[in-house]
Amino acid sequence: MKSFKQLKGLVFPLDRANVDTDAIIPKQFLKSIKRSGFGPYLFDEWRYLDHGEPDMDCTKRPLNPDFLLNQTRYRTAQILLARDNFGCGSSREHAPWAIEGFGFQVIIAPSFADIFFGNCYKNGLLPIVAPADLVERLFRESLASEAYLLEVDLERQKVTLPSGDAFGFDITPHRKHCLLNGLDEIGLTLQQADKIRAFEARHKSAQPWLFA
Amino acid sequence: MAGKTLYDKLWDSHIVSEESDGTCLIYIDRHLMHEVTSPQAFEGMRLASRLPWRKDSIVAVADHNTPTDHWEKGIEEPIARLQVETLDTNIKEFGALVYFPFKHENQGIIHVIGPENGTTLPGMTVVCGDSHTSTHGAFGTLAHGIGTSEVEHVLATQTLVAKKSKCMLVRVEGNLGQGVTAKDIALAVIGRIGTAGGTGFAIEFGGTAIRSLSMEGRMTVCNLAIEAGARAGLIAPDEKTVAYLKGRTFSPKGQDWDRAVAYWATLPSDVDASFDAMVELKAEDIAPQVTWGTSPEQVLAVGGRVPNPAAEADPIRRLGIERALHYMGLTADMPITEIKVDKVFIGSCTNSRIEDLRAAAGIAKGRQKAASVNQVLVVPGSGQVKRQAEAEGLDKIFTAAGFEWREPGCSMCLAMNADRLIPGERCASTSNRNFEGRQGPGGRTHLVSPEMAAAAAIAGHFVDVRNLY
Ligand code: SF4
Numbered sequence: 001m002k003s004f005k006q007l008k009g010l011v012f013p014l015d016r017a018n019v020d021t022d023a024i025i026p027k028q029f030l031k032s033i034k035r036s037g038f039g040p041y042l043f044d045e046w047r048y049l050d051h052g053e054p055d056m057d058c059t060k061r062p063l064n065p066d067f068l069l070n071q072t073r074y075r076t077a078q079i080l081l082a083r084d085n086f087g088c089g090s091s092r093e094h095a096p097w098a099i100e101g102f103g104f105q106v107i108i109a110p111s112f113a114d115i116f117f118g119n120c121y122k123n124g125l126l127p128i129v130a131p132a133d134l135v136e137r138l139f140r141e142s143l144a145s146e147a148y149l150l151e152v153d154l155e156r157q158k159v160t161l162p163s164g165d166a167f168g169f170d171i172t173p174h175r176k177h178c179l180l181n182g183l184d185e186i187g188l189t190l191q192q193a194d195k196i197r198a199f200e201a202r203h204k205s206a207q208p209w210l211f212a
Numbered sequence: 213m214a215g216k217t218l219y220d221k222l223w224d225s226h227i228v229s230e231e232s233d234g235t236c237l238i239y240i241d242r243h244l245m246h247e248v249t250s251p252q253a254f255e256g257m258r259l260a261s262r263l264p265w266r267k268d269s270i271v272a273v274a275d276h277n278t279p280t281d282h283w284e285k286g287i288e289e290p291i292a293r294l295q296v297e298t299l300d301t302n303i304k305e306f307g308a309l310v311y312f313p314f315k316h317e318n319q320g321i322i323h324v325i326g327p328e329n330g331t332t333l334p335g336m337t338v339v340c341g342d343s344h345t346s347t348h349g350a351f352g353t354l355a356h357g358i359g360t361s362e363v364e365h366v367l368a369t370q371t372l373v374a375k376k377s378k379c380m381l382v383r384v385e386g387n388l389g390q391g392v393t394a395k396d397i398a399l400a401v402i403g404r405i406g407t408a409g410g411t412g413f414a415i416e417f418g419g420t421a422i423r424s425l426s427m428e429g430r431m432t433v434c435n436l437a438i439e440a441g442a443r444a445g446l447i448a449p450d451e452k453t454v455a456y457l458k459g460r461t462f463s464p465k466g467q468d469w470d471r472a473v474a475y476w477a478t479l480p481s482d483v484d485a486s487f488d489a490m491v492e493l494k495a496e497d498i499a500p501q502v503t504w505g506t507s508p509e510q511v512l513a514v515g516g517r518v519p520n521p522a523a524e525a526d527p528i529r530r531l532g533i534e535r536a537l538h539y540m541g542l543t544a545d546m547p548i549t550e551i552k553v554d555k556v557f558i559g560s561c562t563n564s565r566i567e568d569l570r571a572a573a574g575i576a577k578g579r580q581k582a583a584s585v586n587q588v589l590v591v592p593g594s595g596q597v598k599r600q601a602e603a604e605g606l607d608k609i610f611t612a613a614g615f616e617w618r619e620p621g622c623s624m625c626l627a628m629n630a631d632r633l634i635p636g637e638r639c640a641s642t643s644n645r646n647f648e649g650r651q652g653p654g655g656r657t658h659l660v661s662p663e664m665a666a667a668a669a670i671a672g673h674f675v676d677v678r679n680l681y
Contacts, residue, residue: 114443186262
């Protein structure tokens with residue numbers, strides 16, 4: 001997995017609540033058996049005026065001028081600012097794959113849907129839960145600015161605004177450790193293989209029908 | 213010491229290890245798989261030269277991309293076919309307890325075939341790369357959706373890295389009126405707590421109205437727990453659970469059965485257990501529900517009127533209502549019963565079980581689809597459901613009413629196959645998500661119960677199904 005340590009990145013504000021994973025990456029792109037290549041189809045139905053299908057060359061498709069992400073100034077955005085319940089709906093990991101594929105590394109929102117939140121960490125994306133009034137301020141300031149940059153420091157669990165104001169965020173030590181070091185969680189878990197085997201033996205004698 | 217909830221018992225009995233920050237390694241008993249969220253996980257296994265920890269925990273099926281008619285033609289779209297064939301190859305290479313490939317007589321939606329084969333049992337942990345895995349919680353099972361990286365993690369280690377959720381009790385007391393269903397309970401709950409109301413929680417459903425539901429109805433309720441933001445829905449196992457499971461292909465047999473039944477009886481929440489949150493609804497207050505917007509929480513009783521954004525004080529919510537009304541092509545304050553439908557979809561892991569089809573057929577019997585309705589699809593949840601329905605003559609009732617009787621699969625729930633809405637089309641659907649474009653780009657979805665869907669097909673617009681009995 002990719003590691004994440006710190007970033008000074010451009011903010012793209014997505015001013016909608018309850019953005020679901022169907023909107024992040026529509027289902028026709030889920031037919032792919034690959035793990036990459038979803039970036040061009042991020043927010044497909046909002047971003048383009050035509051109907052997207054897998055393997056389309058997106059550089060030739062008509063862009064929706066009303067969708068903010070299409071403005072030249074957001075081409076290099078790395079921080080996605082969102083509203084409540086971001087990533088709700090389907091568990092598709094294609095959603096973080098598409099967000100990461102576009103170039104985002106951090107998502108800031110007042111709240112996230114559970115499954116999506118967990119999926120982010122597996123893909124080197126850092127989701128940050130921020131208080132509602134602060135998110136409000138970030139929306140206001142970023143929408144009013146040509147290039148609004150935030151500094152995110154995972155080690156110190158801190159986000160610094162252009163004004164110098166800063167806020168902290170929570171992350172479990174386990175997730176922080178994995179993200180900072182880009183660790184493969186499977187390898188880490190397999191270090192506990194003996195414990196898993198011991199548990200399995202106890203479980204089997206208690207509920208043998210589960211192993212029939 | 214306070215007693216334990218069902219959720220506590222399920223969680224505690226599966227902890228392999230626990231870190232100081234509360235992160236746990238949880239043992240997984242059952243791993244359900246389908247073609248959409250598994251290929252990258254198998255590919256990861258292959259690249260790392262890993263083998264499944266326990267291949268006999270795997271139950272797999274092709275369901276999302278498969279067509280629901282003309283099976284003899286196979287899957288015509290090449291990339292969809294490749295995805296289904298990739299699952300065939302992966303299961304052949306890595307193994308499974310049981311696999312239902314495309315065209316197998318027992319093929320169907322993963323959340324329908326798991327329970328009907330007895331591969332979902334009380335006391336288990338069940339995962340699948342699919343958010344509606346919450347369905348299986350109806351059996352007193354800790355069941356939730358996971359992402360593809362976690363699918364790979366479970367394949368390789370039989371465990372999941374997770375933190376315990378909080379637990380919410382949703383209690384529904386009293387008697388449901390005729391024509392009011394498990395679907396209406398679930399939609400009413402979502403309407404009450406919102407699509408993020410259950411975030412961070414596992415929801416246990418209890419109360420007399422829940423106890424009186426059949427296993428099919430309980431699955432519908434738990435299926436929709438994810439639409440309330442909860443990863444898991446739970447209902448305590450009881451005599452109905454036991455009766456449903458007895459004799460199923462993979463249910464325990466002989467002595468194991470007796471031991472299992474005795475164990476399952478210990479699972480319900482203790483009387484002195486405490487919950488982190490509690491919501492109560494009266495069954496008598498619940499009317500048939502219809503969603504009007506593009507989020508399941510945008511839901512109303514059938515007698516209601518579409519909301520007026522001008523009446524909403526909160527600016528973000530007002531914008532949400534305006535956007536939804538625009539997308540859905542509705543005017544503020546219009547009565548729900550004046551909304552006309554173009555298509556009707558009866559199916560999905562929410563409402564495609566035998567009881568759902570019986571309920572829809574009960575309304576369709578001796579009646580005719582409205583001429584203004586372009587298509588009514590009835591898609592059974594599995595091969596077993598299909599055969600049972602045909603044995604009861606339900607297919608004849610549907611076709612006589614002008615409905616189409618299809619082969620099992622996910623179908624127009626998410627429109628990955630050819631069954632879909634065209635832009636602007638409006639659908640009464642028994643599925644679970646009314647998101648923009650969910651049933652086809654530009655399509656407009658209203659979530660309802662099977663009874664309400666059949667009634668809309670007959671009338672051409674939404675009607676209160678209670679007037680049709
Ligand atoms: S029926 Fe719909 S919700 Fe259920 S598994 Fe299939 S696509 Fe997902």
